[in-house]
Structure formats: structure tokens, C-alpha cells
Amino acid sequence: MKAIMLGFGLSVFLASTVTHADSQEKKPNDWLLGAKSDTERFESLQTYLRGFDQPMWEVGERFRAIHEALGRSNFELAAYHWEKIRVTIKNGYLKRPARRANSDAILLNATWGDVNEAFGSKNAEQAWAGFEKAKTACMACHAAESVPFMNNQALFDLSKPD
Ligand code: HEC
Numbered sequence: 561m562k563a564i565m566l567g568f569g570l571s572v573f574l575a576s577t578v579t580h581a582d583s584q585e586k587k588p589n590d591w592l593l594g595a596k597s598d599t600e601r602f603e604s605l606q607t608y609l610r611g612f613d614q615p616m617w618e619v620g621e622r623f624r625a626i627h628e629a630l631g632r633s634n635f636e637l638a639a640y641h642w643e644k645i646r647v648t649i650k651n652g653y654l655k656r657p658a659r660r661a662n663s664d665a666i667l668l669n670a671t672w673g674d675v676n677e678a679f680g681s682k683n684a685e686q687a688w689a690g691f692e693k694a695k696t697a698c699m700a701c702h703a704a705e706s707v708p709f710m711n712n713q714a715l716f717d718l719s720k721p722d
Pocket residue numbers: 611612613614616617619620621623645659660662663666667694695697698699701702705707710715
């Protein structure tokens with residue numbers, strides 16, 4: 561009997577919390593839940609998810625990580641970041657379709673595969689040659705996309721250590 565009473569009490573409690581959650585008042589931090597419509601929600605998400613700059617930031621960090629990985633002869637790690645760079649650039653042009661043509665033509669269509677093979681060879685000379693090839697493509701796209709000033713930063717000074 562006690563157990564039944566307890567069970568009953570518990571279900572009343574659960575029911576009241578569910579009802580409370582449904583009619584929950586929106587808090588100031590509910591920037592999505594509190595929006596008036598899905599359109600407003602998507603607008604907020606679209607703004608929050610930025611444009612091409614944030615994916616490029618990630619690409620830059622991963623490119624630096626590739627340099628570090630090659631320095632330790634960790635070719636698998638280099639290939640891992642190279643794969644993520646491809647995903648990240650594609651996600652970038654999902655948001656900014658105007659960047660697609662040069663991304664594909666300059667990096668993804670042919671160069672990406674060559675560099676991937678170079679890392680896959682697990683041969684230091686070939687892998688470093690792949691790194692240089694990748695770097696040249698990154699810089700060519702920055703010139704083609706009218707942001708040549710991007711190339712004047714320490715990231716693009718990285719190369720095979722002496
Ligand atoms: C579409 C051609 C294209 C390719 C390919 C490309 N980039 Fe970029 N990158 C851009 C553009 C455009 C910007 C400026 C983005 C903006 O203004 O929103 C940029 C910006 C950057 C930035 C600055 C990001 C920031 O806001 O801090 C870095 C770092 C960068 N790229 C690194 C790279 C590296 C490394 C590669 C090669 C693995 C590469 N990019 C390949 C077009 C490209």
C-alpha cells in the first residue's frame with residue numbers, strides 16, 4: 561500500500577513537472593526557444609553560424625597542426641587534419657556558395673587528392689612536398705578571392721624544418 565501511494569505521488573509529481581516544462585516561461589537566455597517563430601530562429605542560427613571566416617579559421621589551425629604532425633613524422637595525423645580541412649571548406653561554401661568555384665578548382669578537385677596521397681605515402685620527402693603543394697593552393701585561392709593580405713602571415717611561412 562505504501563509503495564502504491566509512493567508511486568501515485570511520484571506520478572503526480574512527474575505529471576506536474578512535464579506540464580510545467582510545456583508552459584515554461586521563456587528565459588532571457590533562451591535565444592532560440594524564446595524566438596517568436598522558426599523564421600526568427602533560423603535567422604538567429606544563420607547569423608550565429610557566420611560565413612567563410614570561421615571555417616577558414618579552423619582550416620588555418622588544422623593546417624598548422626599538419627605542419628606539427630609532419631614534424632613528428634605522424635603522417636596519419638596529418639592525413640586526418642587534411643580530411644577535416646576538406647570537410648570544413650565544403651561546409652564553408654555551403655554557407656557562402658560564391659566561394660565554391662575557386663575552392664573546387666584550386667584545392668578540392670585535384671590538389672586535395674595529390675596531397676592526400678603524399679601524406680598516405682608515409683614518406684617524409686613526399687609528405688613535405690605535399691605540404692608545400694597544399695600551401696601554394698591555399699595562397700592561390702586567397703589571391704583569387706581578393707584577400708591576398710591573408711598570405712602575409714606566419715602560417716604561410718611554415719615549411720619543412722631544416
Ligand atoms: C575559396 C578559396 C580558399 C581556399 C581554397 C582557402 N582559403 Fe583561406 N580564406 C579564403 C577567404 C575568402 C578568406 C577570407 C574569409 C572572409 O573574409 O570571410 C580566407 C581566410 C583565411 C584565414 C583567416 C581566417 C580568420 O578569420 O582568421 C586563414 C587562416 C586561411 N584562410 C587559411 C587557409 C589555409 C591554410 C588554406 C589551405 C589549406 C586555405 N585558407 C584555403 C579563401 C580560401
